[in-house]
Amino acid sequence: MPEIWRDDSPGERRAAVVDQGKIVEIHIQRDAHWALGERGRGRIERKTPSGAYVVTDDGAEFLLRSKTADPEGKTVAFEVTREALAEPGRWKPPEIMLCDSLPPQRPDKDAVWDNRLSALGAHFLPRSISEGFDAAIAGQSQVGDVTVSFQRTKAGLVFDVDGIGDAFGINSVAATEIARLLRLYQVGAMVVIDFVSMEAKAQRTQIADIFDAASALDQRPFERTAVNGYGIMQLVRARPRPSVLDHLFGTNITALSKETQALWLLRDVARSSGFGPRTVTARPDVAQLLDSQKWAPWRTEATRAAGADMAVVADEKAAGYGHVHVAQS
Structure with missing residues (x-):
């Protein structure tokens, strides 16, 4: 059974899912931000044609994507349905849904974190997981003669594949490695993969199948396109929380x-x-x-x-x- 390594520190909680001694998923929660599922109270600052912006007493702003009959200025209870997301050059505010009332006691950050880890269904060990950030900081992973480079953009995460040998062999290795990285860093939203181009459609289909097989242990569902004649494949999955890359770099690209x-x-x-x-x-x-x-x-x-x-x-x-x-x- 996989283990959970906990690596908490002031202002930041980290954990890793570890299978057979290897880190396969990294999870992060930071105290400076509202977490998925947290509940609070705020004032409707301004309404929009499709929703409203809600502001708390400490100045945090939240986006409500559904219409409400409540007037501007009214205090409402809410629950966070998507955390704040950092992208190169901008922050996307957290999203909320309105609640009838707050629970008697608002869960603290520790309780929210413990609930998140408990859902992973494993026992906890205090261990450092710093080694798991190496590829993220480098923006690159090397598997033999195959290089997988990646970078965040406003549109999503972009992977570039390069290597020595035949295109199908390079892409086979890269497909497995990219699936591993997406799970490791809990990447959501849009992902674009630029494989080495292959003329044979049958080979392109095989590469997509290899990616699907390598993604089987990642419990997060996704949709993808086929690999086209230029070697491009796109996929998308839900993004309720920031990825590890979002946490590390914020609104920067590589720093x-x-x-x-x-x-x-x-x-x-x-x-x-x-x-x-x-x-x-x-x-x-x-x-x-x-x-x-x-x-x-x-x-x-x-x-x-x-x-x-x-x-x-x-x-x-x-x-x-x-x-x-x-x-x-």
């Missing part, structure tokens, strides 16, 4: 978002050892985020885990996503 950099630095603080205070060095925009009032609870959580105080230093020349220094005491 880690400032939210990701800040969360990874807090993770480093929480897991650092030693008795001296921690100094976190980060780029100015990341340092500003870390020092913000909104992030105070996660700073507190990180310093509590480290058992030491924490200071944030802004440095334009900070390498990577920054670093954490432990003073000698």
Whole structure:
């Protein structure tokens, strides 16, 4: 039976489905965002011909895609039906449906996360899953002589296939690897795959069948086209949550978002050892985020885990996503 490796840290929860020692799915939930299934209360800010925008007291905006008879300014209860989605250059607001009332107690982030993992039906082990992000950060996976490159766009995720040898052999490897990556990073919405072109229709059909077979263990349904004469295949599946790539890069294309950099630095603080205070060095925009009032609870959580105080230093020349220094005491 697959295991679940939990890798929680201040402001971010991670988990991986692990089968025979290999990470096959990665799931992420971040405290800065409303999660699928969370319930809340907000004010109808403005109505549209097909729905309305609802705003909470803390300024979060939600999209209601169904008409409502309630007037602007009325306070309503809602449930999140799709989380906020980051795409290159823009954020898409979370979507909601209206509820008759809120439950007596709103579930906290831990309860929402536990419910999500319980649905996976396996026991939990505390283990790091950082190795699972390598291909995502590189934007590339190498399988023998076959290279699968990928990049997010506003329209969806685009894969490019290249390699040494005959086209059918290259595409056979790539089809299996792309199915693995889509499951690993929980990618939804539109996906475009640019296989090496093949003239024979029978071979193109075989490649699509290989992809389908490799996708059999991914429980998320999808629809796809055939592989056309130019080697292009498109597929689409539901996208109720951000993919791992959306979480990592936010509105950037290939650079880690400032939210990701800040969360990874807090993770480093929480897991650092030693008795001296921690100094976190980060780029100015990341340092500003870390020092913000909104992030105070996660700073507190990180310093509590480290058992030491924490200071944030802004440095334009900070390498990577920054670093954490432990003073000698």
